[in-house]
Amino acid sequence: MRPADLLASSWRAIRSHKMRSALTMLGIVVGIASVVLTVGLGLGTQKDVSEQIAALGSDLLIVSPGSSTDESGMRGGFGSGTTLTRADADALASTVAVPDAMAVAAEKTASVSLEYGESNWTTTVTGTSTSWPEVRSRELLYGSFFTDEDVDSGASVIVLGAETAEELFGTAAVVGQDVTIDDDTYEVVGVLSEAGSSGDTSLDDMAVVPMTTLVEQLDDSGSSESVATIYIKAAASNLLSAASQEAESLLLNLHGIAAADDADFTIDVQDSLLDAATSVYQKLTVLLTGIAALALLVGGIGVMNIMLVSVTERTREIGLRKALGAAPANIRNQFLIEAMILGLSGGAIGVAIGVGLALALPSVLGSTIVISGLALVVSVVVAVGIGAVFGVYPAARAAKLAPIDALRDQ
Amino acid sequence: MTATAITTTHFETAAPVIELSGARKTYHTGDIEFEALRGIDCRIYPGEYVAIVGPSGSGKSTLMNILGCLDVLTSGSYVLAGEDVSHMDEVALASARNRRIGFVFQQFHLLSSLTALGNVELPLIYAGVAPAERRKRAMVALERVGLGDKSRNHPGQLSGGQQQRVAIARALVTEPAIVLADEPTGNLDSHSTRDVLGMLDDLHAEGSTIVLITHESDVAARAGTVYNVTDGQFVGTGTEIAK
Ligand SMILES: Nc1ncnc2c1ncn2[C@@H]1O[C@H](COP(=O)(O)OP(=O)(O)OP(=O)(O)O)[C@@H](O)[C@H]1O
Ligand SMILES: [Mg+2]
Numbered sequence: 001m002r003p004a005d006l007l008a009s010s011w012r013a014i015r016s017h018k019m020r021s022a023l024t025m026l027g028i029v030v031g032i033a034s035v036v037l038t039v040g041l042g043l044g045t046q047k048d049v050s051e052q053i054a055a056l057g058s059d060l061l062i063v064s065p066g067s068s069t070d071e072s073g074m075r076g077g078f079g080s081g082t083t084l085t086r087a088d089a090d091a092l093a094s095t096v097a098v099p100d101a102m103a104v105a106a107e108k109t110a111s112v113s114l115e116y117g118e119s120n121w122t123t124t125v126t127g128t129s130t131s132w133p134e135v136r137s138r139e140l141l142y143g144s145f146f147t148d149e150d151v152d153s154g155a156s157v158i159v160l161g162a163e164t165a166e167e168l169f170g171t172a173a174v175v176g177q178d179v180t181i182d183d184d185t186y187e188v189v190g191v192l193s194e195a196g197s198s199g200d201t202s203l204d205d206m207a208v209v210p211m212t213t214l215v216e217q218l219d220d221s222g223s224s225e226s227v228a229t230i231y232i233k234a235a236a237s238n239l240l241s242a243a244s245q246e247a248e249s250l251l252l253n254l255h256g257i258a259a260a261d262d263a264d265f266t267i268d269v270q271d272s273l274l275d276a277a278t279s280v281y282q283k284l285t286v287l288l289t290g291i292a293a294l295a296l297l298v299g300g301i302g303v304m305n306i307m308l309v310s311v312t313e314r315t316r317e318i319g320l321r322k323a324l325g326a327a328p329a330n331i332r333n334q335f336l337i338e339a340m341i342l343g344l345s346g347g348a349i350g351v352a353i354g355v356g357l358a359l360a361l362p363s364v365l366g367s368t369i370v371i372s373g374l375a376l377v378v379s380v381v382v383a384v385g386i387g388a389v390f391g392v393y394p395a396a397r398a399a400k401l402a403p404i405d406a407l408r409d410q
Numbered sequence: 411m412t413a414t415a416i417t418t419t420h421f422e423t424a425a426p427v428i429e430l431s432g433a434r435k436t437y438h439t440g441d442i443e444f445e446a447l448r449g450i451d452c453r454i455y456p457g458e459y460v461a462i463v464g465p466s467g468s469g470k471s472t473l474m475n476i477l478g479c480l481d482v483l484t485s486g487s488y489v490l491a492g493e494d495v496s497h498m499d500e501v502a503l504a505s506a507r508n509r510r511i512g513f514v515f516q517q518f519h520l521l522s523s524l525t526a527l528g529n530v531e532l533p534l535i536y537a538g539v540a541p542a543e544r545r546k547r548a549m550v551a552l553e554r555v556g557l558g559d560k561s562r563n564h565p566g567q568l569s570g571g572q573q574q575r576v577a578i579a580r581a582l583v584t585e586p587a588i589v590l591a592d593e594p595t596g597n598l599d600s601h602s603t604r605d606v607l608g609m610l611d612d613l614h615a616e617g618s619t620i621v622l623i624t625h626e627s628d629v630a631a632r633a634g635t636v637y638n639v640t641d642g643q644f645v646g647t648g649t650e651i652a653k
Contacts, residue, residue, distance in 0.1 A: 005535045016523040320519045323480060324580075325508020325536035327501045403480045407519065 001330050010337040017310070024306040025346035027299030028386060032350025032379045033357065035292035039375045040358045042285030044368035049281060060135070061101075061232040061244050062268040063092075063251070082226035083264040086211065088251060089129075089230045097250045100243035102235040105135040106227040108211065110218045115180040116168045123164050125181075125207040127214025135233045143175035143190030146210050154212035158186040163204035165191045184217060240269055296382065299346070300390040307339055307394035311401075318398050319406025328399040335395035336388060343387020347380040354379075425492065427587050427619050428454040428477060432486035435472055435642075446472040448642040449486070454588070454621065459614040461622045461630035464639030470623045473639065474592045477621060478511050479503045491587040508536050512581025514591035518573045520565040520580075526552060527561040530580045537584060551579040555609060571602025578609055582618070589613065592623045607632055 014021045065083040089106035092098050108127045113120060132138070133145050146157045158179060165174045165188075178185045186209070195203035215224045234243040244267050251265055252258075311318070318331055355376070358369040435447040446469045454460055464470050475481040476488060479495055482503070487496045491510050498506065512533075513519075520529045530548040539547070552561050555575040565573050574594060581589050591610065595603040611632060614620055622633055630636050638645040 001536055002538055002540070005541075009535070012523060316519065317521060320521070321532070321536070322504065323478070323507060323513050323519075324533045325504050325584075327504040327536075329501070330504075330536060404475050407480075407515070 001326070006330070006333055006337060010334050010341055013314075013334070013338055014341055020306060020310065021342060024303055024342050025349065027302035028296070028343055028346030028383050029299075029350040029353065031292065031296035031299035031386075032347050032383050033354040034295050035289065035379050035382075036351055036354025036371070036375060037357055037361075037369070038288035038292045039285065040354070040369040040371050041367065042281060042288050043370035043372060043375075044362075045284065046281035047370055048368050059234045059237040059240055060269075061234065061240065061247060063088075063230040063232065063247065064266045064268065065226070065228075066264065066266060082223045083255070084227050084230055085225045086227055087225065088254060089227060091250060091254055092230060092232060092247055093131075098232070098243060098246040100235050100239040100246060101232045103131040103134045103233045104230060105129050105132040106211065106230045107132075108214055108219065108227045110214060110220070112181050112207070112218055114164070114168055114207065116177065119168045121164060121167045123161070123205055123207055125158075125209055125214065125218060127209055127211040127219070129211055132208065135231045138195060139193045140190045141193040143188070145190055145208075151210040151212055154216050155210060156184060156186045156213060156217070157189045157209065159190040159192060159208040160188055161192050161202075161204040161206040162194045163202060164207055167205075181218065244269060296386060300386040303339055303342060303387055304390040304394060307335065307391055308397065310338075311335065311394050311398045314398075315401060315406045315409040318401050319403050319409065322401070322403035323407060331401075332395045332399035335398045336391050339387040339391025339395065340384050341387070343383045343385070343391075344380065346387075347383025350383065351376050351379055424456050426453040426455050426489075427458075427491055428452065428621075429489040430476075430486065431488075433473075433476065433483050433488065434485045435469075435476060435481070436484040446642050447476070447483075450639075450642070450644055452637065452644065454619065456587075456619050457614075457617050459610075459620045459622070459632070459634045461624055461633035461636045462639060463624060463627070463630045463636060464645075466625075468639045469642040470639055471592060472642075474590055474621070474623050477588070478513060478590045479507045504536075508533060509584065510587040512584065512586040512589040514574070514577050514581050514589065514594045516593040516596040518565070518570075518577050518597070520573055520576060522565050525562050525564055526557060526568065526576045526579075529565070529576055530583050533580060533584045547583055548579070551583040552576070554582065555579045569602065570598050571605045574598060574602070574606050575609060578606070578613075582613070588619045588621060590621050590623075593625065594622070595624070595626075595629060603629075 063084060084106075086106055089104055092101065093104040095101075098104075105128050109124050110127075111122065112125045113122045115121075126132075129151060130145060130148050133140070140159070141162060143159075145159055146155065149155070150157050160168070160174065160179075168174075168179065169177065174188050174191050177188050179188060180186070192204070192206075192208075209218070211227075232243060232247055234240045248260065248263070248267055252260060252263060255264055257263055321331060322328075355371055358371050361367075362369050430450055430452040433447050433450040433452075434445065437444045437446055450473065462470050462473065472481075476483055477490075479490065479498075480503075482498075483496055487494060489495070490506060493506065493510075495503065495506050520526075521532070524532070527545065527548050530551050531544050534544040534547060549558065549561060552558055555578050557572060557575055557579065560568060560572060560576075565576070568576065574597075578589075578594075581591075589610075594610070595606055598606060607629060610620055610622065614634075620633075622629070624630050
């Protein structure tokens with residue numbers, strides 16, 4: 001029997017039972033559409049998170065006070081200690097001790113109430129150095145950042161986050177205006193461009209002042225030398241771990257600590273956040289794909305079920321074809337190809353629906369769905385495979401029918 | 411009506427198309443054994459028109475299935491057109507059916523999804539004949555049964571007699587060694603019966619070898635030789651009917 005005739009014969013059988021064929025495909029359509037959607041959603045979410053984290057700077061080291069030696073997760077005094085100082089930051093900024101660092105900025109924060117005319121706004125003010133915009137990857141929308149002279153002199157200047165500026169000034173011009181904190185006047189020298197949010201904290205509702213200004217005028221923590229965090233921007237992202245090691249040994253040295261396990265500070269790599277997030281979303285993708293695979297399994301069982309019905313219903317046809325000279329393999333192949341065509345069509349329709357939903361849903365859900373070409377191709381191949389796998393048994397049953405019994409069937 | 415003048419004797423000069431020796435067929439239903447054929451010897455020569463008659467349950471269809479390579483003997487031997495088919499496997503039997511046998515069934519057994527032409531083409535598809543050649547031969551076969559103008563009709567658009575003629579065209583199209591017809595007129599009215607039997611007479615006149623199974627004596631009367639089956643055995647020898 002010629003392969004083209006085999007195909008034509010299978011195709012005709014499918015066409016002559018449209019309703020049954022459609023029902024057979026339905027399970028596969030649903031399964032494949034959900035695979036396309038869930039994989040797309042998983043990849044999309046992963047992309048969103050990666051982008052958010054990358055926006056924070058993936059070449060960034062974050063040095064925090066307190067140790068992290070306890071692997072059970074208890075971090076003694078993490079984030080609240082006073083073991084990191086402005087002197088540490090100055091030392092880390094030295095190109096000799098930490099050659100792979102490009103810029104270093106220490107941060108210390110206080111909560112303040114800003115006033116302008118009738119407006120009043122409470123926000124977090126960060127004291128830092130002039131390298132802060134470079135280290136934190138921030139740009140200025142208006143004006144300029146404060147200068148080294150401002151830092152040296154503890155000048156009363158302030159840079160506002162975009163949201164803070166809008167809350168205080170509305171649409172009015174901001175740069176050059178004065179805001180009041182505790183009856184002291186600060187000149188607004190710049191406004192930061194919008195940066196979105198990182199977790200729960202808004203990166204746009206904030207204010208930045210020189211470290212000296214914060215320590216001398218705004219901070220009431222009592223420890224004028226300690227800082228909350230030191231950010232180190234590596235010269236390149238592949239130098240991140242080198243910079244991390246250099247910073248660690250310098251700080252251990254400065255703090256007079258011999259063993260790294262006894263460190264009174266913690267160095268986090270921004271990348272590890274990315275890795276953690278990636279692994280979470282990989283797990284999510286695996287889970288979603290597992291659910292979709294279950295849907296496909298159910299679809300495959302549907303194919304088998306209806307193919308078995310089809311074999312029973314077409315017993316006489318099978319008998320006749322055998323009487324006319326069809327070998328068992330001819331019959332088997334016809335049913336197998338029918339199942340595979342159903343899988344292919346179901347897969348193609350499923351992919352179309354999945355892609356359609358993937359294009360339509362993001363505007364409704366607000367989440368990114370990534371359509372991966374590979375996933376689409378794999379989906380269709382899997383659909384055909386399901387047709388084949390679940391078609392094998394019904395096809396074998398059809399091939400085994402004895403022609404006399406099959407012909408006698410009413 | 412034609413062909414009544416054809417001589418029905420002296421076939422023995424050629425090699426037989428069908429040679430059954432000691433043919434036995436035993437069916438097993440659970441623990442119960444039933445011997446449907448009990449040692450049949452039979453030779454059918456090219457160009458013969460044979461009728462097999464006998465009461466219901468006597469083993470006619472069983473014999474037909476054996477002759478048509480749809481089933482195999484329990485013991486004994488069956489040589490079809492010089493080929494011993496007694497011990498063939500399913501694949502070889504399928505090929506033998508395709509090349510040697512043309513079936514005409516009581517229930518027509520046409521595929522309703524195919525046109526008359528498509529139905530006649532079916533055996534050629536399994537023979538691996540190319541489409542153009544196939545269509546040509548199927549058309550010739552349809553014209554031979556007088557249905558050249560109905561080639562595009564589906565079985566549902568044909569009368570019973572016409573459907574059976576399509577089935578005859580399908581049986582002829584491979585130019586088989588033998589045409590096997592099991593009660594071909596069982597489902598037809600008297601007019602169509604005459605029609606179909608006339609058709610078989612014509613085929614016989616043109617040289618086809620035909621084995622016809624029937625209940626009806628007037629149908630059997632058209633054949634050159636009549637075998638009487640009772641309880642799985644031939645009763646007496648083949649009766650040659652003088653026309
Ligand atoms: N597959 C089978 N299994 C068991 N017994 C069978 C089978 N096929 C036929 N028989 C038995 O063999 C005997 C002969 O059956 P067969 O069909 O050959 O009769 P027949 O002569 O064609 O009868 P009819 O004229 O009614 O068609 C019957 O008794 C039947 O019950
Ligand atoms: Mg019978």
